[in-house]
Amino acid sequence: MNVSRPFRLVATLALAASFVLAGCSDDQKSDKADHTHDQVEIHVSDAWVKAADSGMTAAFATLENDSEKALTITKVTSDASSDTQLHETVTAADHSSMMQEVKDGFTLEPDRMLMLEPGGNHIMLMDLKKPLLPGDEVTFTLHFDDGSAQDFTAVVKEFEGANESYESHGKKH
Amino acid sequence: MKAMEKSTDSSFVSRRRLLTTGAAVGAGAVVGVSLDRALASTPETVVSLHGAERIAFHGKHQAGIATEPAAQVSFLAFDLADGSDKSTLVRLMRLTSNSAARLTQGDPALADTEPELARKPSRLTVTFGFGPRFIKLAGGVAPSWLKPLPSFSTDELQDQWSGGDFVVQVSAEDPVAVSHAVRVLSKDIRSFGTLRWRQDGFRHAASTVKTGTTMRNLFGQVDGTVNPIPGTKEFSAAVWADKGWWAGGTSLVLRRIAMDLDTWDPVSRLGREEAMGRRLSNGAPLTGTREHDEPDLEAKDALGLEVIAPYAHIRRAQTDDPTQVIFRRPYNYDIAPSGDSTSNSGLLFASFQADVDHQFVPIQQRLAELDMLNEWTTAIGSAVFVIPPGCEPGGFIGDSLLG
Ligand code: HEM
Ligand SMILES: [Cu+2]
Numbered sequence: 297m298n299v300s301r302p303f304r305l306v307a308t309l310a311l312a313a314s315f316v317l318a319g320c321s322d323d324q325k326s327d328k329a330d331h332t333h334d335q336v337e338i339h340v341s342d343a344w345v346k347a348a349d350s351g352m353t354a355a356f357a358t359l360e361n362d363s364e365k366a367l368t369i370t371k372v373t374s375d376a377s378s379d380t381q382l383h384e385t386v387t388a389a390d391h392s393s394m395m396q397e398v399k400d401g402f403t404l405e406p407d408r409m410l411m412l413e414p415g416g417n418h419i420m421l422m423d424l425k426k427p428l429l430p431g432d433e434v435t436f437t438l439h440f441d442d443g444s445a446q447d448f449t450a451v452v453k454e455f456e457g458a459n460e461s462y463e464s465h466g467k468k469h
Numbered sequence: 470m471k472a473m474e475k476s477t478d479s480s481f482v483s484r485r486r487l488l489t490t491g492a493a494v495g496a497g498a499v500v501g502v503s504l505d506r507a508l509a510s511t512p513e514t515v516v517s518l519h520g521a522e523r524i525a526f527h528g529k530h531q532a533g534i535a536t537e538p539a540a541q542v543s544f545l546a547f548d549l550a551d552g553s554d555k556s557t558l559v560r561l562m563r564l565t566s567n568s569a570a571r572l573t574q575g576d577p578a579l580a581d582t583e584p585e586l587a588r589k590p591s592r593l594t595v596t597f598g599f600g601p602r603f604i605k606l607a608g609g610v611a612p613s614w615l616k617p618l619p620s621f622s623t624d625e626l627q628d629q630w631s632g633g634d635f636v637v638q639v640s641a642e643d644p645v646a647v648s649h650a651v652r653v654l655s656k657d658i659r660s661f662g663t664l665r666w667r668q669d670g671f672r673h674a675a676s677t678v679k680t681g682t683t684m685r686n687l688f689g690q691v692d693g694t695v696n697p698i699p700g701t702k703e704f705s706a707a708v709w710a711d712k713g714w715w716a717g718g719t720s721l722v723l724r725r726i727a728m729d730l731d732t733w734d735p736v737s738r739l740g741r742e743e744a745m746g747r748r749l750s751n752g753a754p755l756t757g758t759r760e761h762d763e764p765d766l767e768a769k770d771a772l773g774l775e776v777i778a779p780y781a782h783i784r785r786a787q788t789d790d791p792t793q794v795i796f797r798r799p800y801n802y803d804i805a806p807s808g809d810s811t812s813n814s815g816l817l818f819a820s821f822q823a824d825v826d827h828q829f830v831p832i833q834q835r836l837a838e839l840d841m842l843n844e845w846t847t848a849i850g851s852a853v854f855v856i857p858p859g860c861e862p863g864g865f866i867g868d869s870l871l872g
Contacts, residue, residue: 344579347660356580414580430660431560451567453580454660 337363338404338438343450345376345434346414349427354383355419355436355450356412361404368441370401376434377421384417395420401441414457428452519642519675520589526570528859529717530709531866533596533638534798534821535699537680541647542640542670542800544723544817545655546600546633546852549662553606557661559871562597564657565637566865569595569650578653586649591642591675593650597866598636598721598854606634609870612715614825615855618722621837623848630725630850633665638721638819642675668725668850670800670817683752683760687801687814688728688845690745691752694760695787697796707794710823714869717858719821722795722829725802725850730812733845744841746781754783780841786832795822795829815846825853 343357355374361367374380382398393415402417404410412418419436428434432452439445524532549558568578573593577584604611617632635658639650655664672684686692697704708719733741738749746764747754754764755776766784768776777784788794798819806813822828836843857867864872 342579346580429560430657431562431564433563451563451579453564454656455580457580457582 337361337367337444338369338446340438340446340448343436343448345421345428345450345452346455347428347430347432347452348424350424353421353424353428354414355421355434356414357419357448357450359402359404359410359412359438361406361408361410364406366403366405368401368403369438370441371439372419372436373439374419374421374434374436376426376428377424379422380436381420381422382417383420385415414455430454517676519591521575522592522642523574523590524592524594526573526595526859527862531596531718531856531859532573533594533640534708534719534796534856535704536592536594538672538684538798538800539592539594539640539642540672540674541642541644542638542817543647543651544666544668544670544819545637545639545651546665546667547635547637547658547662548665549602549606549634553661555607555871558603558607558867559865561635561658561661562865562867562871565595565597565654566860568653568657569597569866570862572646572650572653578657581653583649583652586645587653589643589646591646593639593641593646595650595654596638596640596721596856598638598856599867599870600632600634600636600852600854602634604855604870607870609714612710612713612720612824612855614720614827615853618825618830618833618851618853621833621848623837623843623846624851625847625849626851627849630666630668631852633852633854635662636721636723636852636854666850668723668802668817669804670802672800684799684801686728686799686816687730687803688733688741689749690741691747691749691760692799692816693797694747694752695783697794703791703794704796706792706823707828708796708821708823715855715857716869718856719823720825720829721852721854721856722818722820722822722825723850723852723854724816724818724820724848726816726818727813727847727849728815729845729847730814731810736845743778744780744782744844746777746783778841780839782836782840782842785835785838785840788832793828793831795820795832815849821856 339360339362341358345355346353372380383395384398385393385395387393430452434450437445437447524536571578572587575588575590577587601615639647641647683691683693697707710716710718742748752760753762756765756768766777770776800817802817803814860866
């Protein structure tokens, strides 16, 4: 889902306020590995991955385009899986939902936020190389259409919410 | 209890004193009511909401120790799964520190299934501590005092309230904030171990009394008068450890102390005050008039008896040794009674000190030997934890042990 500018402004203000009130830096918002590649224009926050022993799982985050131009994420790679895809969730008339790969990638207009969240758009990790245990950290690289790339780190969490079963669901792709 | 029935008769208090203390007996009760009315009719000028108030998570020390105690607390102790090793514990602390850092600032945890409940932290603090087995599994060096307390003659410890490998103290003004944080943290922890015990406690609700007012326990006593003051040199010396990986941290002794309200009931006000050495009205020592007056332990009454009795709790608990001081941060508990009892109440006696053996044990030893309060109080739970120092953004609690 793309969230419009006013919403993002509000969120940014709230963050600024929390900074002042708490007198403490707002570390959780900015992932350490944010700035490994040069042209960093996407702000990644709230990144996490659903724990799984094997097979498939999904990663979620909030991505904000801080640049002046539209950016398309064409591909995501990760150290946890050799096949990482961009997925969307589509809901049929009978309310059943299904995930499918977004072949053209996600385009982020300037000053927009893209929420990757359970039941919505997400990063799909096929065929995990090893179990992802709660508290592990997974590194992802976002690849953009202009050839640039950007890393971020996501923490692994146990998650039962939103009736997500990426394992069985994923097999239908 | 004979010594307590001395004949200084408290029923002949001057009317004036009744007025100021509002003692709830006979005419005093009437006076008390009208005083209450008078207070209630005073217009409240400042109404402030506490929901948005935040206490920093990161820093040199963990929050929830030197910070002003909030109204509600939950202590949770977990037993870690067999086979846990250092890397397991790194994952545990990374996860729980991350959730705590977010929730205390009013941000939903990652994968928070009830994010709306995170928005009003109301001075939420989350404080982590390690038991002996945690350090062993981590392959680290434990402080020499990190072990169960010696057993005291007055103890009747129950397993269900004692021990534990990993403790989490969650505190906030709003019970909803505490509940949500406990839920989130319990979900983070469940793949690492099992809940051993949970102990919930409370103090006066926010805005009930002025910030900084000494709390009252369920015996009605002003509890916490003589205590190091956070921010002072005395406090730092008493509480913060200065060596080892736990430098900047401290120790937590959590004693669950049952207070028998049913046998306390028949005790006269005079008897109650003598047992403590302090007045119930305002916590003043029996030799003084105001809460913070210095008790005069030498003072004698007309019969030549010590005004503050030899068995009074404060005489037995006090020390001249400035290095033997502990920081008490108690909470009341009050849960459903069983059997014939009409109460199941007491104190979550939490105390923080740099060195348990040097500071806590001698005081507890003296109290076990002699303390009138033992008549109505029984330690039924006991646990000791090392509280690691705080962490910086990007780090996690315990990184000086696990990093
Ligand atoms: C249910 C059990 C207990 C109750 C109800 C209780 C209550 C009190 C009260 C009302 C005071 C006087 C006011 C104050 O200075 O806070 C006091 C003082 C004190 N208590 Fe306790 N207490 C209990 C257990 C303990 C235990 C287990 C310890 C330590 C092992 C302890 C250590 C102290 C100390 C150090 C003082 C201050 C003494 C001074 O220097 O004046 N108390 N307690
Ligand atoms: Cu998918």
